[in-house]
Amino acid sequence: MSIDVLxxxxxxxxxLELVACARYVMEQMRVHPKADLCLRLVDEPAMETLHVQWMDLPGPTDVMSFPMDELRPGREGVEPQEGMLGDIVLCPSVAARQAREAGHATEEELLLLTTHGILHLxxxxxxxPDEEREMFELQRQLLLTFLATRGRPTA
Structure with a gap:
């Protein structure tokens, strides 16, 4: 599994913590072990440009996902596809504001957003509403179990 951070x-x-989280989520979702992922961290002007270009929405956002080979989670008895999972673009300054509002650390918000981005990919x-419940519950479970395996407090 190749995970690059830019x-x-x-x-x-x-x-290293971002990579560990991404690797954990990909393994739990049974993504092929040779799948590739890129995590790109950008400033607000760069994120705003992407947000306007791809979503036609103003202002910067926290995370955007750009799937490549449209890989899907592996299933029991089915060999997962090899390929490029895609790119996740994170905006740490937006994540920092959200973390302050939520009462937790910026690093935890970035781990949450990385998990969220992978699920989108x-x-x-x-x-x-039913999709939101499913995705957010899975996101919560993945993040909490990742943090527990790392011996970190869960908020």
């Missing part, structure tokens, strides 16, 4: 910001990020969405 930090194009001034934020000091624990890249795997075809999960939250446009409809």
């Amino acid at each position: 930090n194009e910001t001034e934020f000091s990020i624990d890249e 795997l075809g999960f969405d939250h446009a409809e």
Whole structure:
């Protein structure tokens, strides 16, 4: 599994923790062990440009996912596909504001957003209420179990 982190910001990020989280989520979702993922961290102007270009929405957002080979979660008895999972673009300054509002650390928000982004790359969405419940419950379970395996407090 290849996971690249491109930090194009001034934020000091624990890249190893982001990679560990991404790897954990991909393994739990039974993504092929040779799948590739890129995590790109950008500033607000760069994120705003992407947000307008791809979603036609103003202002920067926290995370955007760009699937490549449309890989899906593996299933029991079915060999997962090999390929490029895609790119996740994170905006640490937006994540920091959200973390303050939620009462937890920026790093935890970035781990949450990484998990969220991977689920989007795997075809999960939250446009409809039932989809949102399914995706957010899975996201919560993955993040909590990741943090528990890392020996970190769960908020």
